[in-house]
Amino acid sequence: MKNKNRGLAAFVAILVAPLGATSSWAQLQIIESNVPGMVVGQRVDNIDEMHLPAGGRVKVIVLPANETKVFNGPELIQGQMKYSPFGGTRGISIQDPPEK
Amino acid sequence: MFAGLKIRSRVYALGAAIAVVVGFLLGGLAQGLDHWSTDLQVAYFSARKPGQDPRIAVVTVGDAALQNHPYTSPVDRRLLADLIDRLDAAGAKVIGIDFVFDRPTEPDKDRKLLESIRKAKAKIVFSALDGRTPLPQMNREFQANFLMQAARPVGHAYFEENYSPLVPSDRVVRLIAPPSPAFPDHRSFAEVLAAADGHDVRPITPYVAWLLPPKNGSETFMTLSAEQILEGNNGPAKLPLNDLFRDKIVLIGGDFPDRDQHLTPLSVTKSQRFSGISIHAQILSQLLDGRSIGPPPLPIAVLIFAIAACGGIWIGRRDPLGHYLFWIRSIGILGLMIIATVAFAFLGVIFPITLTLIFLLAGTTFGYQSKRFFS
Numbered sequence: 182m183k184n185k186n187r188g189l190a191a192f193v194a195i196l197v198a199p200l201g202a203t204s205s206w207a208q209l210q211i212i213e214s215n216v217p218g219m220v221v222g223q224r225v226d227n228i229d230e231m232h233l234p235a236g237g238r239v240k241v242i243v244l245p246a247n248e249t250k251v252f253n254g255p256e257l258i259q260g261q262m263k264y265s266p267f268g269g270t271r272g273i274s275i276q277d278p279p280e281k
Numbered sequence: 282m283f284a285g286l287k288i289r290s291r292v293y294a295l296g297a298a299i300a301v302v303v304g305f306l307l308g309g310l311a312q313g314l315d316h317w318s319t320d321l322q323v324a325y326f327s328a329r330k331p332g333q334d335p336r337i338a339v340v341t342v343g344d345a346a347l348q349n350h351p352y353t354s355p356v357d358r359r360l361l362a363d364l365i366d367r368l369d370a371a372g373a374k375v376i377g378i379d380f381v382f383d384r385p386t387e388p389d390k391d392r393k394l395l396e397s398i399r400k401a402k403a404k405i406v407f408s409a410l411d412g413r414t415p416l417p418q419m420n421r422e423f424q425a426n427f428l429m430q431a432a433r434p435v436g437h438a439y440f441e442e443n444y445s446p447l448v449p450s451d452r453v454v455r456l457i458a459p460p461s462p463a464f465p466d467h468r469s470f471a472e473v474l475a476a477a478d479g480h481d482v483r484p485i486t487p488y489v490a491w492l493l494p495p496k497n498g499s500e501t502f503m504t505l506s507a508e509q510i511l512e513g514n515n516g517p518a519k520l521p522l523n524d525l526f527r528d529k530i531v532l533i534g535g536d537f538p539d540r541d542q543h544l545t546p547l548s549v550t551k552s553q554r555f556s557g558i559s560i561h562a563q564i565l566s567q568l569l570d571g572r573s574i575g576p577p578p579l580p581i582a583v584l585i586f587a588i589a590a591c592g593g594i595w596i597g598r599r600d601p602l603g604h605y606l607f608w609i610r611s612i613g614i615l616g617l618m619i620i621a622t623v624a625f626a627f628l629g630v631i632f633p634i635t636l637t638l639i640f641l642l643a644g645t646t647f648g649y650q651s652k653r654f655f656s
Contacts, residue, residue, distance in 0.1 A: 221518050242520070
């Protein structure tokens, strides 16, 4: 009976192993970066979050899924002014002026 | 005499009510009234896929790709030709080009672009301007001549923004533009792209059914820049172009900070602007999926308004002193917001929340007054 259970456990482990391995095989290939130390072309292990400095932006291709993903650090410019120059300096919001 | 006056007053009141409703509908205000709630629903409850849309890729041409070129508009046509060559060699099945070709540039570059288009194995589709843009005759003729030489399908480049003759437009892209009345066969760029891919479909409603970024955190569509494509496997990013673009519909368009950037309902919290090419990709994805969002059919809408008005009259007649008016309004607004959110999230229906509320409150007021004066 004990052996039967062990056999079943081994069978389940063989079935489940590829599922776990998929995420560890997945890698991120950096294709754009303004963060020192994160070099374009470099591959890193797949992660859901990247802790970047303020204004940092790293774009990657998730391999082997071939999907693009962007990681952003905290915003340097807060509020709506970061989407200037639509209307340039004239089209400012009085609720969100550029100089505070 | 007084009875006659009463009837005449009622007729006047009914006429005034009909005039207000018709004015609302004709003025486009009825549609505009619901943007405040619909945009929020779209931004938070639109469809979301588990991963990136595997059928569509976007290639953007921006300032970085053109940094060594003396001009950025029109976009250098040799660069466009090289992009088409690369994407075609990588196995793209359809290539959509979202640039305006309304004036000549250097003759050899113009020729090279036409050569690349002609020899491409991929199906090529153009977007183009029509009579809705007041182009000088010379530019109009150049565009027509260029597209004729390219001999590939063409869709119009437009999106529909909210327009009302009574208030300034908020310039938010919410709708797929119909063909121009002068060119009724000129379908939208996304429709022609879908047709080139074998999906001859029309939008079910004119509303753009936006996709939210996928659950796995990737971008909605694979998006790469022109310089990355041109560097390919030789650049620092070492892109495997064949793996990335094989059998995909690839849309090439501009992504410049100072042009062709649009507000959409997805801009609702951050006022983020979206490039025209990314909006075309959204419409294309919606067409390929057969997704749609839109208001309820007119008979259903009329039924909703009638129920709201009758419900309002019923409530108003039971509260002739108006003690509970505050609560009726508050609960009415809250209830309608919940109904509208559920209707959008599960059925893709844009519930006419503001008009329903107007009918509810008008009914309440009528019921309240009728109890006071007619009983």
